[in-house]
Amino acid sequence: MEDLKIMLNSIEGLDKDAMAAAKRYLDHLSKPIGSLGVLEDLVVKLSGIKGKTIKKINKKTIVVMCADNGIEREGVSSCPREVTAIVTQNIADGTTAVCKLSEYYNSDVELIDIGVDKDFDDPKIVNKKISYGTRNMTQGPAMTREEVVKAIKVGIETVRDLKERGYDLIGTGEMGVGNTTTSAAIISVFSGIDSDLIVGKGSGLTDDGLAHKRRMVKKAIEVNKPKVEDALDVLTKVGGLDIAGLCGVFLGGALFRIPVVIDGLISSAAALCAKGLCPKAGEYMLGSHLSAEPGAQFAMEALGVQPLFNLGMRLGEGTGCPIAFGIIEGAIYTMSNMASFSESGVDESDYIDIRETE
Missing domain, CATH: 1.10.1610.10 (Nicotinate-nucleotide-dimethylbenzimidazole phosphoribosyltransferase (CobT), small domain)
Structure with a gap:
């Protein structure tokens, strides 16, 4: 610490x-x-x-943090828990949207298992696993403070390693069933806005599912009472390993003077945590798109970051970043x-x- x-x-x-x-x-x-x-x-x-x-930008990559979220056990997503591992492997195989957009915009992808509920045997997946997912935040803190600090350090160390490998522009992505729920809780705490206005349908919930998800976010905040003045407390109580890892990426960008691009809702929540830990870190963040998730606008306003475009996207994975890379490099060129x-x-x-x- x-x-x-x-x-x-x-x-x-x-x-x-x-x-x-x-x-x-x-x-x-x-x-x-x-x-x-x-x-x-x-x-x-x-x-x-x-x-x-x-x-000129020499090399660019998108850091994709993958982890399972204990809140998934409460039925807040239309996808089962196993989808986290499946999509993580798909990213490693190069078949997902972020992979294809990255190919088009000449970007790499750095794929990290920081907390998936499965072990992988693939050299394209960097094993930085801290645990096999978080705990159910409606029952108490999602993580320990020690786990959060470890995850943040994974992000910082990742940026240090990328800098040594010649990367000078980094994007942020994630994969984790249930992480729009944790993100909504974090954004609500930092923005002071009622979580009902922030919670969205994520991967495609029904209206009844959305109402249930809203109740679970409210319950998690009420049970844990995260302290807005203590970003580590917020992450510990209502965060996720993927979000904590990305928080570290934003901090690493500021520490090693590398610009870091925010993708959508989840990476915005991570950016809020990073700015909460170190306000100066917010100066190193760049926006990509405005996610279609309702909480995205509130997060961008809280961060003071202007999205570069709005294409109605809400996939995650870091898909907004390669498009933003193109705009950034076009401006520089x-x-x-x-x-x-x-x-x-x-x-x-x-x-x-x-x-x-x-």
Whole structure:
């Protein structure tokens, strides 16, 4: 626990000088100042993360944390528990949506078993198992504090390893039956919003199933009384190993100065936990899509993160990240290769910047 505190205390904010330099560079390109909007914002933020005006992404991957959730025993999902292991293996086989989108956008996938209720014998699945799933959070805490810290460290160590392997852009994904339930509880606690407004149908519940799921989330929060001021307490009581592992990925991104892209509802919950543990970690997060799950908007607002697009997606796995990678790399490529006004033969002193005024 002490070494985790040391790591959190060593996280620094964005490099403001690098951001200012990037902004000056962009403002001299042959376009109206700020006219590329969010694309310019991305380049400036990435420069603050990297400590220099960023010109290229070298390697990118999506970290997919897989784990079972004890709350699944309460019938909060339309899928049986065994689906976690099945889909984990499918990701290893390269047959799922995140695999195909990653292939298209030239991204890798780092697949981690942090708590699946099955043992695997596949070199493509990194074994970091802490337990065979969590406990039922309607009966008490889902995990011990020690298990949560171990899971967070798995995420941090994963980012350290990825950095050593040359990765400089990371996405977040997960697989775990029941994890939209744990995510809804976490988002409700951190946002202060009634969980009934946050809980969605997940993998396809009926209206009756949704009502039951809402009751289970309320029960878990009432039984455990998680403390919003203590992110470890929230994770321990109503979290999951997959979420705790992704929390570590976000913290690792901040620690090793690597941008980390949020996928959907579950990784948003993990991002809230990371920001709760270290507010500066929120500066290293980038949005991808706005999930169709009702809690996603509340999570994005609580994080202060702007989603880059909305395609009505709600699959999870990290499927929003490769699409976001394409937007991020497109922004970097465009502004790294545009001509400046001086290179175009334009006297900048004669250029009139027309901007909207309030």
